[in-house]
Amino acid sequence: MVKKKEDFTKEKEIFLEHIQKAGLRRTAQRDLIMEIFLKTEDHLTSEDLYWLVQKHDPSVGHTTVYRTLKLLTEAGLAREVRFGDNKTYYEHHYNHEHHDHMICTECGKVIEFFSQAIESMQDEMADKLGFHPTHHSLRIWGVCEECQKSEVTHSAPSGAQPKVRMRSMTGI
Numbered sequence: 405m406v407k408k409k410e411d412f413t414k415e416k417e418i419f420l421e422h423i424q425k426a427g428l429r430r431t432a433q434r435d436l437i438m439e440i441f442l443k444t445e446d447h448l449t450s451e452d453l454y455w456l457v458q459k460h461d462p463s464v465g466h467t468t469v470y471r472t473l474k475l476l477t478e479a480g481l482a483r484e485v486r487f488g489d490n491k492t493y494y495e496h497h498y499n500h501e502h503h504d505h506m507i508c509t510e511c512g513k514v515i516e517f518f519s520q521a522i523e524s525m526q527d528e529m530a531d532k533l534g535f536h537p538t539h540h541s542l543r544i545w546g547v548c549e550e551c552q553k554s555e556v557t558h559s560a561p562s563g564a565q566p567k568v569r570m571r572s573m574t575g576i
């Protein structure tokens with residue numbers, strides 16, 4: 405979780421506009437949920453966010469958190485992602501470049517990556533098949549570096565390491 409020294413003015417503007425369009429009122433609880441979501445650079449379930457919000461205001465309920473996440477998604481500030489555990493995770497979407505995910509099946513860590521080579525190959529393949537791609541989500545499951553070290557049963561895969569640019573997303 406990286407806390408950025410930002411006030412998220414633009415994001416807040418977008419959210420308020422969306423709330424007004426949806427015919428909803430601005431509430432202190434929604435503001436708090438949005439604030440905590442924007443400050444948390446991570447992949448969160450509604451439940452995760454609920455517990456973070458609880459620390460600030462125990463009166464906020466599960467449903468309010470869930471609905472606010474939906475509003476954030478509709479407004480284009482959040483994006484839903486799934487990592488194969490039947491949960492819906494939310495991550496920042498606004499001003500965030502496209503990226504894909506590697507998921508550690510041992511500890512659940514999610515690593516974000518971007519590879520122009522992989523992106524281009526996907527486009528080429530779609531082109532070959534006459535397919536017009538609108539969006540995609542590439543997920544690779546496996547065992548992260550730390551878990552490989554801590555478990556003797558997992559031998560590190562040899563050879564071909566993809567040449568990807570690893571990074572934790574911090575926006576543009």
Ligand SMILES: [Zn+2]
Binds near residue numbers: 523
């Ligand atoms: Zn991609």
Ligand SMILES: [Zn+2]
Binds near residue numbers: 547
């Ligand atoms: Zn791991």
Ligand SMILES: [Zn+2]
Binds near residue numbers: 505
């Ligand atoms: Zn991500």
